Amino acid sequence: MRKNDEILQSKFEGACSKLTYLGLGETKYKDEVIYVPDFYPGEEGEVLVSYKRNGQYFGKLLSLSKPSKDRIPSECPYFKQCGGCIFQDYSYEKEKEHKRLLVQNQLHKITGIDVDVNPTIGMEEPSHYRNKIQLHFGRDKNGSTVLGFYKEGTHVVFPVKKCLIEDKRASDISSQILALVRDLEIPPYQEENGTGELKHLLIRTSFHKEQILCVLVTKDLKFANRDKLMTMIQRCCPQITTLVQSINGKKTNVILGNKEVVLYGPGYIEDELCGLSFKISARSFYQVNPEMTETLYEKAMEFADLKETDVVLDAYSGIGTIGLIAAKNAQKSIGVELVPEAVKDSIENAKRNEIRNFEAHEDDATSFIQKYAKLGMKVDVLFMDPPRKGSTPEFLAATKELKPRKVIYIACAPSSLARDLKELLEDYSLDAIQPIDMFPRTAHVECITLLCRKDVKNS
Structure with missing residues (x-):
């Protein structure tokens, strides 16, 4: 047996030296790095090396002999199972500082530059902020229908009565719908054999309006007691302003199906952001933390400092939030988005x-930006908010050819941001970087970056 194999299932007394970008505690055993959830810097305790994945060892904290002064009691009974809110028992001030250092370290590691990252802007009360919740139907060990989250890394559903980061209204609705489903004996979908009907429940809430969209994802359009269930939901949950059925008969990780039926209401809700009204449907990309989204976009407009003569390009524009907010202070705003439904929503x-x-x-x-650059079109300020994987080398090359005066880069992954900045810093200076805590109690952090073209600044 190789030496490394002997490490698995070993128990040892370890000390946490730091947190990784995923929020895992880092410790060492026999010169090997072990990553341990719920283990904070300065803590000591007994660790079990539980598994190895992609050449890295992961452990489980069995007991604490020296807890950190920054460890706090958690009110969430589920966070160690779902793996979402890994910082539920950690000081929020320390969490925000960790996220600032995470951005700073990723920038230095990938770009080689040292930059002062602003303190993370967070929430006064980091709870009940999510306006979108996705729950899954399943069965417990006794065969009863349950509604909850997947256990981390699996499709095993564990029941959740309420989530501390979701809108409180969603918890009430999910509990009522589960009771109705049980009363009507409608079976949940079972991945292993393809039987059952109910797959997922999606709830979206409006922050500024008393509107709630509820989407029931089913395997088939018609099933036993379907009409009775929809009628009872409408009667028992009057706070739901629109109900949609999404039909997804595929065995897939994708939540929503290609076919949707609006059962009552308009099929969407409305919300307000930075003084504008937005339509939000089941498929719309809309930031999940409305309070911090306003902070994020206000900071973006502050960095842009738009002029009345500016032409703005909003890349990866979704339903048009950034581009429409920018249009209020620019000569022209252009949005580009690949998803047809999102483009339709932005026009509306x-x-x-x-x-x-x-x-x-x-x-x-x-x-789009390649064609725009080739035509020699004018863009003064570029807003880019790409997916977690970041942008493409071709997009960044076209950006340098297009030569906007400023680039406002909004990123949800510091590593992708740093990789893309490495390309842009040939022609642009990094003037400011601001972490915004859009996802309190999780490992994720949003960043907004101001890049200014060097030849404009120096002219």
Whole structure:
């Protein structure tokens, strides 16, 4: 047996030296790094080396002999199972500082530059902020229907009565719907054999309006007691302003199906952001933390410092939130988004807010900016909010060719941000970087970065 194999299932007394970018505690055993959840810097305790994945060892904290002064009691009974809110028992001030250092360290590691990252802007009360919740139907060991989250790394559903980061209204609705499903004996979908009907429950809430969208994801359009269930939901949950059925008959990790049926209400809700009204449907990309989204976009506009003569390009524009907010202070705002439904929503959002200097394009962001640069079109300020994996080398090359005066880069993954900045820093200076805690109690952090073209600053 190789030496490394002997480490598995070993128990040892370890000390946590630091947190990783995923929020795991780092300790060592026999010169090997062991990653341990719920283990904070300065703590000591007994650790079990439980498994090895992709050449890395992961452990489980069995007991604490020296807890950190920053460890706090957790009110959530589920966080160690779901793996989402890994910082539920950690000081929020320390969590925000960890996220600042995470951004700073990733930038130094990947770009080689040292930069002062601003203190993380967080929430006054980091709870009940999510306006979108996705729950899954399943069965417990006794065969009863349950509604909850997947255990980390599995599709095993564990029941959840309430989540400390979701809108409180969602907890009430999910409990009522579960009771109705049990009364009507409608079976949950079972992945292993493809039987059952109910797959997922999606709830979206409006922050500024008393509106709630509820989406029931089922395997089939019609099933036993379907009409009775929908009628009873409407009667027992009057706070739901629109109910949608999404049909997803595939065995897939994708939540929503391709077919949707609006059972009552308009099929969408509305919310307000930075003085504008937005339509939000089941598929719409809309930030999950409305309070901090306003902070994020206000900071983006502060960094942009738009002029009345500016032409703005909003890449990866979704339903047009950034582009429409920017349009209020620019000559023209252009949004580009690949998802057809999102483009349609952005056009409708422009109309509902009577914004006439915004245009939306259905296109891949890289393809669009390449064509725009080739045509020599004018863009003064580029907003880019790519997915977690970041942008593409071709997009970044076209950005340098297009030569906007400023680039406002919004990122949800510091490592992807740092990789992309490495390309842009040839022509741009990094003038500010601001972490925004859009996802309190989780390992994730959003960043907004101000890049200014060097030849403009120095001219």
